[in-house]
Amino acid sequence: MNLKKLTPGQEINANFAIIKVEEKRANNGKLYKTVELTNLTGIIGGKIWEEAFATAPLESGKVFQISAKVDSYHDILSLNISQAYLIEEEFENYISPRPTLVFDIETAGKNFDELSQWDQDYLLNNLEKQNENKKEAKERTGLYPLYGQIVSIGMFNPESQKGMVYLLGDKKLKPAKDNFIYQTFKTEKELLQAFWDIILKYERYVTYNGSSFDFPFLILRSALHKVKVPIEINNRQDTFVDLMYKIKTGSRGFKLEALCRFFGLENPKEVGISGMYVAKLYQKGKVQEIADYVARDAEATSQLYLLWKKYMAGKIII
Numbered sequence: 001m002n003l004k005k006l007t008p009g010q011e012i013n014a015n016f017a018i019i020k021v022e023e024k025r026a027n028n029g030k031l032y033k034t035v036e037l038t039n040l041t042g043i044i045g046g047k048i049w050e051e052a053f054a055t056a057p058l059e060s061g062k063v064f065q066i067s068a069k070v071d072s073y074h075d076i077l078s079l080n081i082s083q084a085y086l087i088e089e090e091f092e093n094y095i096s097p098r099p100t101l102v103f104d105i106e107t108a109g110k111n112f113d114e115l116s117q118w119d120q121d122y123l124l125n126n127l128e129k130q131n132e133n134k135k136e137a138k139e140r141t142g143l144y145p146l147y148g149q150i151v152s153i154g155m156f157n158p159e160s161q162k163g164m165v166y167l168l169g170d171k172k173l174k175p176a177k178d179n180f181i182y183q184t185f186k187t188e189k190e191l192l193q194a195f196w197d198i199i200l201k202y203e204r205y206v207t208y209n210g211s212s213f214d215f216p217f218l219i220l221r222s223a224l225h226k227v228k229v230p231i232e233i234n235n236r237q238d239t240f241v242d243l244m245y246k247i248k249t250g251s252r253g254f255k256l257e258a259l260c261r262f263f264g265l266e267n268p269k270e271v272g273i274s275g276m277y278v279a280k281l282y283q284k285g286k287v288q289e290i291a292d293y294v295a296r297d298a299e300a301t302s303q304l305y306l307l308w309k310k311y312m313a314g315k316i317i318i
Helices: 117-127 134-138 188-199 210-224 256-263 275-283 287-312
Strands: 011-025 031-039 042-049 063-073 076-087 100-109 148-157 162-168 180-185 204-207 240-242
Touching: 031 076, 042 063, 100 210, 100 275, 100 287, 117 134, 148 188, 148 210, 148 275, 148 287, 162 188, 162 287, 180 188, 180 287, 188 210, 204 210, 204 287, 210 240, 256 287, 275 287
Parallel strands: 042 076, 100 204, 162 180, 204 240
Antiparallel strands: 011 031, 011 063, 031 042, 063 076, 100 148, 148 162
16 A cells, blocks of 8 residues: 555555554544554554544554545545554564654854944844853854854764765865765855755654754745745654754753763764854864764764654654
């Protein structure tokens, strides 16, 4: 059963591995269950109405033969499940891992003195209002897409264990690790266009603080250069995994460095470089150090993602 060839109204009878089952209540009080199903061609959502609970007793982590009708809502296909029978087959035989990209951006801001008086006031008295150290606040222009640009993006594929770094510059760089490729671009616009082209080849995007920093920065800088963002940023079916928010205690998140130390992972900051130093390195033309750092950051985030996926997610993550 090829999920990519389903059409609305089609009746199907096929085997699926069940990722997740949740019981909910509609506005009219009627019970129903939402389901995530998978086979080797992809993942699809489904629904079981209360009258079919007895004939479709689905359980996550098992394989069932499913009878259903294909529905469409806002051009998104789903299965209206009427019957399901448990079959003795291995769950793993129905899993096709979703192509996943782990990435991290590095930015560099303008010198504070280059900003207009209005922008200086806005930075110090609005964006950095809570920062009592005004000298430090003046050095944080790179944290804001209004005053900073993206100088590097580190990417890593947790399945192939290979990575790539995109970087602003004109020098040919040698990757510090054999499993990485470095590519330079003359302008931020070219770098962003290449990144969004890569994004389209994947179905899940993993970051550390990406929902608050990386994605908003990417979107605003892309809009500035009239580069179209080709995907909708949302949290449907764990398409966007922000590990800072997945791994936290209460409302407090941890630094990536702290979690690397805790889990015994390779710490990207052990060589003395962190994101706050990228702007100074970029101003000095030390792009090799930036590339090596963002590569380490992306790979460390990938290692943390695999730990979270296997031990902490609390559910099946394909």
